[in-house]
Amino acid sequence: MSLSLRNLIEQKVEITRSQTSRQKVENTLTEEIIIGICAPIGSMREEVIQSLKHQMSDAYNYEVQVIKLSNFISEYNNIELIEKPGQTRQFTELMNKIEGGDQLRKKTNSNSCLVEFAIMQILNERFGRDVVNTDQDINELIIELKTRRKCYIIDSLKNKEELDLLRAVYGGIFYCISVFSPDFEKRNILARKNLSHTEIDKLISTDEYENNTHGQNVRNTFIEGDFFIRVSEANKHNVNTKLSRFLNIIFESEIVTPAPDEIAMYEAKSAAGNSACLSRQVGASITNDKGEIISRGWNDVPKFGGNLYKDGDQEDHRCITTKLCSNDLKKDDLTEDIAKNILSNTTLHQMLFASKTQLEIREITETLKKTIRSNSKVKDLIEFSRSVHAEMHAIIIGSQLAGRRMIGGKLFCTTYPCHNCARHIIVAGIKEIFYIEPYKKSLGTILHEDALTEDENSNENKTKILMFDGVAPRRYLEFFTLKSPRKGIDGKVIVIDKKKIYPKSRLTLQALPTLEMQSVHSLTESGIL
Missing domain, CATH: 3.40.140.10 (Cytidine Deaminase, domain 2)
Known part of the structure; x- marks a missing residue:
């Protein structure tokens, strides 16, 4: 242990000597807040981000920083922009980002790699230098840490692995806000970028659910939010009020009870x-x-x-007792019936099976059934x-x-x-x-x-x-269960100074950097750093 580090530890011990164990632990807690934004492409998320920035800064005296995940794509996986015939430049740029993100996830073998870059940035900024690639013992660095009144806004989450990693690392100081705008408004916003109707359909479909291992899946990420907020042209004037209420819940800065x-x-x-x-x-x-x-x-x-x-x-x-899903069984029966009726047609039978071996006939039949079951509207039936x-x-x-x-x-x-x-x-x-x-x-x-x-x-x-629109059921009890007293011994409501109040949930700085270091291993192991 270095002499300076020993002196620092001795100073901290002297300061906390008269404190209780609980007070000593509370001294290590951070005021940091991490907010993740999840929004389908075209949604009015900028209105939400700008409102959060202003309120966290003006009302709560926080330094606010937006980390745009798509910036890591161009930084670590720059793809040459090649416009394809019949495509607008705007569409090419957007698809390049989507495909670049997919490639980066594949390269790192991690669907959460973009969030890992964000965590690495937060970690380095907390120490004021690159600690991911340092040989210095992380425990020696942690002793230097002091709490920061800092809010990071992560813009924006595209798959559930990203969300799960942020929750695993930051626990109760992480909040996911899912932003929803009506479909016709999302399309109008994208149309203003000079995208064609076909391109808009493609972008919305790809963003919502890419059918590949390393693709985006906003649909299944969105539903896991902690707060849901509907934003449209007609109601965007309510965004500040809604977010103010959410922040009052996070900080317990005002008495907030559940809406009906x-x-x-x-x-x-x-x-x-x-x-x-x-x-x-x-x-x-x-x-x-x-x-x-x-x-x-x-x-x-x-x-x-x-x-x-x-x-x-x-x-x-x-x-659960019969161990069988009647809907799936009946859809299988229906698939068999459709395939049987198709193959009973003499002309079709001759076209499909002429000069085929028994093995080939079975393979064609199974392929037909699989196609009917998986690619037709049969899969969507709910009647059974x-x-x-x-x-x-x-x-x-x-x-x-x-x-x-x-x-x-x-x-x-x-x-x-x-x-x-x-x-x-x-x-x-x-x-x-x-x-x-x-x-x-x-x-x-x-x-x-x-x-x-x-x-x-x-x-x-x-x-x-x-x-x-409102507080998600997943954190309902946590958000609406009182943690701090509402009145003093004089019976009067305690007046809160929002510029100094701590968040309701806090984490210790003694553990946070270790968790952050663990979360970026795939980046170092993949050789991308």
Whole structure:
């Protein structure tokens, strides 16, 4: 141990000698906050980022730094820009970034490599020098650290591995904000970049879900957010108010209680945990026109006498006991039937199997079945499930217990309702539907264009189906459980100085750099640094 380091340790020991063990630990806690932004391409995320920067700086006296993940693509995997015939330059530039990110993930063998670059930058900035490539013992460096009133905004997350790594390293001081803009507005924003309709379709599809090992998957990352915020041209003036509320929750700087919509979505998420469905757990709740919860529901198999099977029932005939998914089995039967009917056609049979061996005939038949099962609309069928859907369960229970109170109310569902449930939601008189997870199989707005709309600002007599806006159910209890006292011994509300207040969740600087060093190993091991 160096003499200077020994002196530093002795000084710290002397300072903390009279402190309790708890006080000594609290002295190591950082004020840093890491905020990740997840937003589908074309969404109005810039409005959110700018609002966060101003509020964190002005109201909370934080130094704010935006780390743009796409910058690491050009820095570490620069691709020559080659415009292809029939493509706009803007499209080529955007696709180059997407493909460059894919290549970088493949090169490092890490789907979270862009976030690893961001973590490395945060780590180096905390020490004021390059510590990733230093030979100096990290424990000698940690003793020098002091807390910083610093907020990093990571723009923007594109796959779940990135999100999972940030949560693993930064735990409670990391917050993911998922930004949603209506589809038509995303397309308008992209159109203003002089992109063609075909190019816009391609970009949105690729950004949402790239069908390759090292591609993007915003769809499955977005739904894991801690806060959800809807931003459109019509409501963007509300962004500051919404983010101010989120920050008040993070810092406990003002008393914030759950909004009725947040309570209802938490109830829906809680209800989802009751489901034993082999495919997915879905929960729903219904409120009346005053925001009061009148019923909950989840997807599971109905039982004689009413309601659904549940844990502890003497006879349980759910799919978890039969070990079979009826929907998948019936789709397999349907695939067999379609293939059989195609091959029974004499002309087709002759065209396909003329001069073929028995082995070749079996291979062609299996390929045909696989194509029907995987690439046709057969895969999207939902008609053969034994489970009652969560929305239907909530509607039935609500009708039994609350009768007409459901009319004019709202339905909250963890997943976008399918077209079968959509028609029942409409006939029940529900005026608004809120969801978190998209459901691509749903044809609700196509089949019921006259009665359903995804336009938040529509004045038509239609049921609105909207992305949920507010605190995510995953951190509901953490965010709304009081940590600091609200009043002093004099009975008066404690006045908070936002410029000095600590975040509700903090981490020790004694452990944080070690976790950060561990998280960038794939970069050093791949030789990219």
